[in-house]
Amino acid sequence: MSTYWCRRAWLPDGVAENVRIDLDGTVIRSVRADEKPSGTILSGMVVPGFANAHSHAFHRALRGRTTDDRGSFWTWRERMYAVAGKLEPESYYRLARAVYAEMVLAGYTSVAEFHYLHHPARAGRYDAANAFSYALVAAASDAGIRLTLLDTCYVAGGFGKPTEGVQRRFDDGDAEAWAVRFGSFRPVGDLVRVGAAIHSVRAVPAEQIPIVVEAVGDRPLHVHLSEQPRENEECRNHTGHTPTELLSAAGALTPNTVAVHATHLTDGDIAALSGCWACLCPSTEADLADGIGPARRLAEAGARLCLGSDGQTIIDPWFEARALELHERLGSGQRGRFDVAELLRAGTAHAASGWSEVGALAPGQGADLVHITTESVRTAGASGPGMLYAATASDVSDVMVAGRWVVRDGAHETVPDVARVLDREIGALWS
Template sequence: MRWHAEFAWLGDGVAADVLIEADGERFTSVTPGVPAPPDAARLPGLTLPGLANAHSHAFHRALRGRVQADRGTFWTWREQMYKIAERLDPVSYRALATAVYAEMALAGISCVGEFHYLHHGPGGEPYGEPNAMGEALIAAAADAGIRITLLDACYLAGGIGQPLKGPQLRFGDGTAGNWASRVDSLYESTGKTARPHARVGAAIHSVRAVPREQIAAVASWAKEHRAPLHVHLSEQPAENEECLAEYEMTPTRLLADCGALGALTVAVHATHLTEEDIGLLGTTTTGVCMCPTTERDLADGIGPARDLCDAGSPICLGSDQHAVIDLFEEARAVELDERLRTRQRGHWSSGELLAAATSSGHYGLGWPEAGRLEPGAYADLVAVGLDSVRTAGPGPQFAAETAVFAATAADVRHVVVSGREIVRDGRHLLVDDVPAALAAAIAEVTAEPDPESTPAPDTES
């Protein structure tokens, strides 16, 4: 397989006339300054490595638009999210996730980190196959043509010292030991079956949802398996306040004391941190996933991304609840939010932000051999048009800056994942009509019950 990129970002800058060759799912050579061979597929515009969406909750996509009708907080948004969670089953979840992952592919995303906590049936009753919901997500990624790291989340409490209740019962395994037993089965089955597109990692939902004595067990599982470990961290001030009241320390310090920080850990959001927290994350080289479109949609706040990076934490990006699915928007928001916070410009270069969207994201998801245009890396390509109403004008010398600060997901023209063409000329090749698939899947899990189909109450009993 051979492609000829008009321009390509090679990690240290943009090169012209780049011949890219692959054998199977890996690149074999990347050579700039080469005239286009007649047998090479042409890639107009700027070619990037595949993008990594390091934090996703696929079923939250059903909330887009619906949660904008009223005012409220993160906590009122959460109640609407629970209503969607109540309605999903393995079949409807696969359909919804397939459509969502296809939308990601259209946006140039070649790998998703699915932070998965919707494990069981209504009332917390396990399915006959305990990992039926996780298996649905792995199958959905295959259906959409992208890779997935299923970050199976331990979720044991409804808040610090609070039991699970209502829809939360579907999330829980009772203990970290029970969680580990279930995830062991998923981990082993994924490794033994022909599913090279999937890897399994671990997640601690938050210090609110996993008691201190159980956090270490989840961290130990991740270390034993050399698997990624992700955790929601200090997304809300209320989380910090509850943790301080219960444990007399911040969530970051609690995770550090439980052995949950390190190079294979990614802290998601990390919005409300102390200077000590930033130092703990940086000195342990714990990654941080920023999700700016979600953090602003939920009025969470602006996290100290530049300070975290300077302290030693690699930064990656996620679309989280999918208010939009557009990693170009996530990337530029890291810089633009910092401008709002400091009233100064120029905190992040385009190269740093592209690395956050590509190589850093893949590393944080346990795919260190992806996210780069170089021999031996996974053959993932994203061609971004430089001739749309958003991107026309600056010229090739500003191609990287144009991609980060002007392009949107709508400018993605071609996507190749592991050597396989998934998107051509802005059209998904595996899911015929992505908008229709999204509409149908969302309608199924949001439709109000038909009053006429509801049995009348038994007034004689």
């Protein structure tokens, strides 16, 4: 057993002082406030590990390289495809390892990777059908982060259209072939779990969606939903329904479903998502000019909220959490749409990706701890839960995942010089 004494810690019922946390291996054994110092002293504030519920790791290669793009989501997508066309399992491992290390440095302790890059660039198949998936598992393991690999079904280039160009790297042919490959993927490790994703209703024909639902069973099922108005318009023109209505009719809306973005929804759509998860990605939604999603209305309708870094424009869970509230303020003209407890709950919603035993500093929970300094120029003067509005990824000094310190004194323990690795791997993709 190991003991940590925290000057401040964010417990399920709020921020407490002088908190003793006892760990038994990978699990929190006990938590008690108003204790005298003992064990290892953590002098700042300790919060639960953050959950990144939606990630495309390779999009990190676009950060700082699309700033002059005056187009739309759809023109940005062509830049993203250019990167996707160059990756191979070995190079993706190196890039993803550094991206996941950057996430841990920021305070994330789990990531749900929405993974659709499956096949070689020049048609055909790899000898190992899930070569990319295993590369991502190895990258996450080496970076010390919990991974939910969401194997994504992507078999159409739009409504009634075949895949073309780089999209063929995503395409198994049909959902049945996808299900065969998905069923053959069996990673090993205590920090990896498997789920599935429907890329979108434009990429999986309605009649094939039930095949994905059956294959995933009771595991997490994620889907890009109504991210862009054009997606909704095309869906209505081709099917007479909204994307949410198509998913509902196919049995794809369950308590294990995570609707990613969920930006442009009707009142009926919002009601249909009651009991599901809704994953907002504020930094990416702003970067791509997607719009401001109805987060407050979704929560009031019974949807559970979670957050993701998506396109890696920013890797900072503190930003994503407060941006959930800030975007609501911009859209509504009102402050206080979410209180800080709701924001932290959305930011630490590991259950959305299949880690229901992680996300709180409480007995029986997984031992994921994030320690931040309370004396930086950003955090100085902030008090208690207000730290969520003050801290950034730069204030994270130590991160524990499953009882093991992965970040100490601001440095990653197993991936030295993360910035140098990112610079090298991203530069190679653009050369």
